[in-house]
Amino acid sequence: MKKSLIVSSFCSVTGKDVTVNNKVIYTGSGNGFKDLSNDIYTKFSIDYPKFHKMDNLCKLGFLSVELLLRDKDPGQKYPGDEIGIILMNSASSLDTDRRHQDTLSDRENYFPSPSIFVYTLPNVVIGEICIRHKFYGEGNFFVAEKFNMDFIIGYIEELFECNTIQCCIAGWVELDGDDFESLVFLIEKPDNTDTGIVNFEPDVIRNIYEKLK
Helix, strand or coil: CCCCCEEEEEEEEECCEEEECCEEEEECCCCCHHHHHHHHHHHCCCCCHHHHHCCHHHHHHHHHHHHHCCCCCHHHCCCHHHEEEEEEECCCCHHHHHHHHHHHHCHHHCCCCHHHHCCCCCCHHHHHHHHHHCCCCCEEEEECCCCCHHHHHHHHHHHHHCCCCCEEEEEEEEEECCEEEEEEEEEECHHHCCCCCEECCHHHHHHHHHCCC
16 A cells, blocks of 8 residues: 655745644734734844845745745755645736836836846746755646645656655645735655654644635
8 A cells, every 4th residue: 555645844825824733933014014024034033135126925935935944954865856846726817917017018107127027927936946945856837726736746746756855845825915824844764754743634724724714
């Protein structure tokens, strides 16, 4: 019988609070994502100047992974090319797409910003995380109407079975204006970790996600 993959750690970021492994580590002020993201960056002493140039979707994904890996460093256990990142959301990069469109719509001040345009693809989130942590493995950002646990878990299981990756960061990173939520997981094979929390299975992940609501 095939062994389930193991969740070694998980992190969620919502407008209500920030949790790691179901433990609240920060409670937001309710003043929107900009304030929350800056507060998290400062409170947890994150030092990465490029953060301030990112769009909001990238900031959400970046901070979620920073907190997920705060007490773990998969790069010490696995080569960078064996660590994958698989993410999903429903809004794609729409939040930044709108900002980019605004620069095109004003014909009197027509000057599309390259610094905005570069973030008009959701997979840039993965790129920012990979650059930060030197991960070079499989990377995909899927867009779906809702968080499809069955699909993303099946996809990741196949990557592990084919030995494409030995470790994976995966989850849901959704942002559209001040509506945002993230839930990311660090996933390993059961033989490679003794710090597993839960099995990486659809019903288990669905239960964790529903508790965010």
